[in-house]
Amino acid sequence: MSAEFVFATAQYESGDWDSAPLLxxxxxxxxxxxxxxxxxxxxxxxxLSDARLFRYPLVYLTGHLPVRFSDxxxxxxxxxxxxxxxxxxxxxxxxxxxxxxxxxxEEIARTVAPLTELPNDHPLYxxxxxxxxxxTTSHELNGWGDNLVHKHLLxxxxxxxxxxxYSNKDYSSEWNYHPDNKRFLSVDNTRFAVNLVVYALTA
Amino acid sequence: MRSPRSRLEIxxxxxxxxxxxxxxxxxxxxxAGVRVEHARAAQVSAQLPAWTxxxxxxxxxxDLDAAPDAWIxxxxxxxxxxxxxxxxxxxxxxxxxxxxxxxxxxxSVHVAVAGPDGAMIHLRDDAGPLDSVRVSTMxxxxxxxxxxxxxxxxxxxQRARIHSPDSVQTRAVxxxxxxxxxxxxxxxxxxxxxWPVIAHFAVAxxxxxxQGVLLPLDTSRVAAVIAVDTAVQxxxxxxxxxxxxxGGLVIAGPAGSSPxxxxxxxxxxxxxxxxxxxxxxxxALGATGFYPVASLVPxxxxxxxxxxxxDIAVAARRVGAGRVIQIGYDDSWRWRMTGGASAEAAHxxxxxxxxxxVAYAPGPAPRADEGTxxxxxxxxxxxxxxxxxxxxxxxxxxxxxxxxxxxxxxLLGEWASRRLRGLR
Numbered sequence: 001m002s003a004e005f006v007f008a009t010a011q012y013e014s015g016d017w018d019s020a021p022l023l024x025x026x027x028x029x030x031x032x033x034x035x036x037x038x039x040x041x042x043x044x045x046x047x048l049s050d051a052r053l054f055r056y057p058l059v060y061l062t063g064h065l066p067v068r069f070s071d072x073x074x075x076x077x078x079x080x081x082x083x084x085x086x087x088x089x090x091x092x093x094x095x096x097x098x099x100x101x102x103x104x105x106e107e108i109a110r111t112v113a114p115l116t117e118l119p120n121d122h123p124l125y126x127x128x129x130x131x132x133x134x135x136t137t138s139h140e141l142n143g144w145g146d147n148l149v150h151k152h153l154l155x156x157x158x159x160x161x162x163x164x165x166y167s168n169k170d171y172s173s174e175w176n177y178h179p180d181n182k183r184f185l186s187v188d189n190t191r192f193a194v195n196l197v198v199y200a201l202t203a
Numbered sequence: 204m205r206s207p208r209s210r211l212e213i214x215x216x217x218x219x220x221x222x223x224x225x226x227x228x229x230x231x232x233x234x235a236g237v238r239v240e241h242a243r244a245a246q247v248s249a250q251l252p253a254w255t256x257x258x259x260x261x262x263x264x265x266d267l268d269a270a271p272d273a274w275i276x277x278x279x280x281x282x283x284x285x286x287x288x289x290x291x292x293x294x295x296x297x298x299x300x301x302x303x304x305x306x307x308x309x310x311s312v313h314v315a316v317a318g319p320d321g322a323m324i325h326l327r328d329d330a331g332p333l334d335s336v337r338v339s340t341m342x343x344x345x346x347x348x349x350x351x352x353x354x355x356x357x358x359x360x361q362r363a364r365i366h367s368p369d370s371v372q373t374r375a376v377x378x379x380x381x382x383x384x385x386x387x388x389x390x391x392x393x394x395x396x397x398w399p400v401i402a403h404f405a406v407a408x409x410x411x412x413x414q415g416v417l418l419p420l421d422t423s424r425v426a427a428v429i430a431v432d433t434a435v436q437x438x439x440x441x442x443x444x445x446x447x448x449x450g451g452l453v454i455a456g457p458a459g460s461s462p463x464x465x466x467x468x469x470x471x472x473x474x475x476x477x478x479x480x481x482x483x484x485x486x487a488l489g490a491t492g493f494y495p496v497a498s499l500v501p502x503x504x505x506x507x508x509x510x511x512x513x514d515i516a517v518a519a520r521r522v523g524a525g526r527v528i529q530i531g532y533d534d535s536w537r538w539r540m541t542g543g544a545s546a547e548a549a550h551x552x553x554x555x556x557x558x559x560x561v562a563y564a565p566g567p568a569p570r571a572d573e574g575t576x577x578x579x580x581x582x583x584x585x586x587x588x589x590x591x592x593x594x595x596x597x598x599x600x601x602x603x604x605x606x607x608x609x610x611x612x613x614l615l616g617e618w619a620s621r622r623l624r625g626l627r
Contacts, residue, residue, distance in 0.1 A: 003383055003534060035407045037382050054541040057384055083540050083547045084391055127412060159395060201382040202404040202412040 005031065005201065007043035008056035010087070012073055015065035015100070018045075019092050020172040023060070029179035030190040031197055034128070048073040057085045058200040062172040064092045066103040074111045081112050081156070081163040086200045094137075094170035095145035101168060108156065108164055115154035115166050122155075124162065127199040129191045134167065137174040137189070145170065161203055165196070208624065212617045219613035226606050239264050239591045244293075244360075247271055251278050254287070262288035264591035269295045269360035270577035280584040290591045291581070296322060299576035300356045300363035305346060306426060306564030307555060308397030310370040314345045316356050316363075325357045328367065364574040371564040374424055375399040377417065379438060380431025382406045385456070388536035389429060389554055390414075396555040401425070405434045420445040426562035427451030430458035432533075439463030447523030451561030456494050456533025469503035469518035469529040470496040476510050486541040488553065489516060493531035519560075526561040 007024045011017045024043030031039045046052050046059065049072035053059065059080070069077065081087060089108065091101050105115055118124070120133030134153045141147055146168075154166040175190050182188055205213075239262040242250045247265055254263055255278075263282060270276070283289035298318045305311040316324050318338045326333040326345060329352025336343040350367035376393055380386035382404040390402045401415035420428065420441045428435075428442065428450065435442070435458055446452050446467055454464055459472025477492035484490065495514035499505065506528075507517035519528045539550035574580075582588075621627070 003385065005383070035382070035410075037406065051541065055537070057388075057536070057540060084388060085540065128406060128410070159391075161391070198382060198406055198412060201384065201387050202402065202406070203387070203414075 004038035004040050005058075005197065006040040006056055007031075008046045008053075008059045009043060010053075010059045010061035011045050011047045012061065012063075012067065013049070013070050014068045015063040017061065017063050019064055020062050020176040022178055023062075023172060023176045026175050026177060026179045026182075026190055027193045027197070029182070030188065030193050034191070034194050035198065037197070037201065048076055050076070053077075053080055054083065054085070058088065058197065059085065060088045060090070062090045062092045063104075064098075064100055066099045067107050068103060069107055069111060074107075077111050081158065084161070086162055087112075087164045088167075088196060089164065090167045090170065090172045092170060092172040093145050094140055094150075094168050094173075096148070096150075096168060097146060105154070105166065108166065112164050113156045113158075115156055115164065117152040118155040118157075118162070118165070120152065122162075123203060124153075124165075124195055124199045127195040127202065129195055131192060131195065134169055135189070135192045137169045137171060139170040139173040162199070208620060212620050215613045215617035215620075219610045219617065222606050222610040222613065226603055226610075229603075238262065239288075241266065241591070244268055244271060247275055247279075251275070251282075254282060257287070262290070262591055264289075265291040265293075267291055267293035267295055267581075267588075269362070270581040273572070273574050273577070273580065276577075276581055276584050283585065288591075289585055290589055291585055292588045292590060294588070295578050295581075296358045296361045297576075297578040298324070298356060298358050298361045298363045299579065300354065300365050301575065302350065302354050302365050302368050304368040304371045304564070305559050306371050306373070306562035307559045308373045308399075310349050311559075312347050312350045312354070312368060314347060314354065314356075315342065316344075317342045318356075318358050322358045327355050327357070328352055361577065363577055365572075373397075373399065374422075374426035374563065375401050375415065376558055376562070377401045377403065377420070377425055377428040377438075378431065379403045379417070379428065379435050380405070380458075381434045382412065383431075384536040385534055386431040388539055388550070389431060389455075392539070392551040392554045393558060396551050398426075398555065398558065403434075403437070405437070411437070420450065422449050422563045422565075425450060426564065427453060427558050429453040429455060429558070430461065430464065431455050432457045433461040433463075435461055436463045443467060443522075446525035446527065449524040449563045449565070451525060451558070451563055452522075452527045453557055453561060454527065454529040456531065459494055459496065459529055459531070467522055467527055468500070469520045469527060470499040470515070472529075472531070473497045473514070475533070476514060478510070485543050486537050487543075487546075488535055488538045488550075489532050491534055491537055494533060496529050496531055525563070528557060528561050530557065 007028050009024055028039055031037055046056055053076050089104055093100050108115055125131040136149055140149050150168040155162045156164040241264050244267045279289055296319050301315045303313045305313050318324055320338055320341055322338045325335045328350045333347050334345050336345055354365050354367050356363045376398045378386055378390040378400060386404055390400045394400050403411055403413045403417045405411045443466060452467060454468055459468050473495040475492055475494050480491060493516050496518045499518055503518050503520040505515040505518045509516045516531045539547050
């Protein structure tokens with residue numbers, strides 16, 4: 001077991017948990033590019049119902065389809081956040097009327113606690129790069145989903161720390177590309193992922 | 204025919220020699236004639252006024268199954284100093300009690316009791332029972348969340364009492380390291396236990412995430428520094444002075460190999476020991492490995508050993524006025540996250556105790572009064588236990604002085620009378 005950061009993607013029994021297969025490698029590249037945080041070169045996929053979930057205190061969960069945790073998943077997720085883990089959930093539909101959003105938020109409320117808006121001056125937005133709030137994605141206004149620019153992320157906080165971070169921004173689409181293609185961007189759109197990882201590792 | 208004055212002189216001389224002879228005879232007599240008054244422990248307090256009115260020719264003896272209250276011992280000691288032969292017998296259990304405020308946010312009190320091996324000691328305060336411990340190898344320790352009023356230890360009929368220590372002011376704990384799970388969860392655990400935490404995590408060259416103001420390191424605001432890894436180099440210039448002035452330092456895992464801590468560490472940090480762990484194993488502290496502390500510097504003491512070769516996992520030392528504890532563990536967060544049902548709470552408590560063990564916490568010196576070790580106080584004031592007759596009767600010395608004075612006055616009167624009428 002090494003002390004390096006391992007990017008973990010949650011696998012759950014319902015839905016399409018693997019809808020952003022290129023995202024982990026891209027985020028790992030971003031972490032290595034901007035920080036000295038030792039990071040594992042490849043991510044892992046961890047079933048929410050498996051005890052291995054607790055080895056990865058930051059877990060990313062996404063999908064398009066309805067989310068309904070099994071009892072084992074629910075028990076594990078509850079214990080995971082109780083112990084200090086951070087679950088980052090991103091709505092791949094970026095649609096507040098979509099099935100993922102409705103079911104995922106309901107499931108989070110049932111398993112952990114109801115989500116509330118995260119203030120845009122939260123330390124998450126200044127953990128590494130400075131943001132005035134959640135960075136807008138090109139996919140929010142692409143004609144799919146609700147065509148809204150979501151001004152806030154949602155979160156469940158415990159003891160002053162984020163336990164569950166929920167996004168309607170569709171970072172899963174925004175960051176789901178091969179890392180080499182960053183060179184075509186004038187501004188790296190994955191920088192917010194650095195904030196997310198640094199916040200998880202330091203707050 | 205002798206004159207009346209001559210007869211008086213002869214009488215004075217006879218009386219003087221009579222007194223001297225009586226004194227000589229008294230000195231040859233055994234002590235059997237000394238009157239000894241006895242009292243049992245329960246009767247002593249009621250007996251004291253009567254004993255105080257007694258002639259000092261009466262010896263006093265007390266049978267004790269427990270050391271009496273301090274005021275009774277004081278009274279008995281006063282009687283002894285007033286000329287009474289004072290003895291006591293019995294074998295009250297030797298009990299001693301000490302209490303120190305634990306540095307930390309909860310106002311806990313660390314209680315140490317000494318007593319006969321195997322004795323059951325009950326602890327209580329003014330509010331009621333606190334705990335009970337069985338003494339092993341002459342002592343036992345308990346950490347209790349708080350004490351109301353006086354703390355009392357009870358072993359059979361013996362009681363020891365101490366005033367509860369004043370709580371200490373809680374200062375901040377600095378957690379310094381690279382951004383990672385260990386530092387994050389150490390800081391979280393301490394915050395959850397109520398410690399004010401100043402966190403400083405290096406993220407990139409010249410970039411660090413800080414919570415609170417790191418410098419200056421000063422005992423007026425920082426109780427302890429936790430070096431999670433070699434990133435402690437960032438405060439190397441002021442760390443040694445801070446520790447020598449009384450600050451606490453926790454060196455965790457790989458931080459033991461940091462050059463910045465070369466003069467402060469308890470020993471060198473060896474190559475990481477990694478035991479074989481099966482996927483289904485329950486993770487506990489150190490179950491995934493640790494950095495053994497080797498080559499202890501003089502004055503360091505090993506506190507915990509583990510592994511097949513008994514490697515040192517925890518060691519401690521003093522540096523100047525400060526305390527340093529070196530912990531080989533580098534991934535206690537795994538214990539918290541993947542351990543058993545109570546691992547999260549145990550992780551919190553463990554880290555809080557580690558910090559409290561070195562934290563700078565000035566406070567009033569513990570008051571050790573006569574109630575904290577009643578049997579020791581009894582022996583100090585009245586001497587060791589012994590039978591009543593084995594003691595020399597101290598008051599006899601006073602009587603002999605009086606008698607000697609009388610004899611001298613008689614002889615002086617006889618001599619003066621003779622000289623005044625012209626005889627030699």
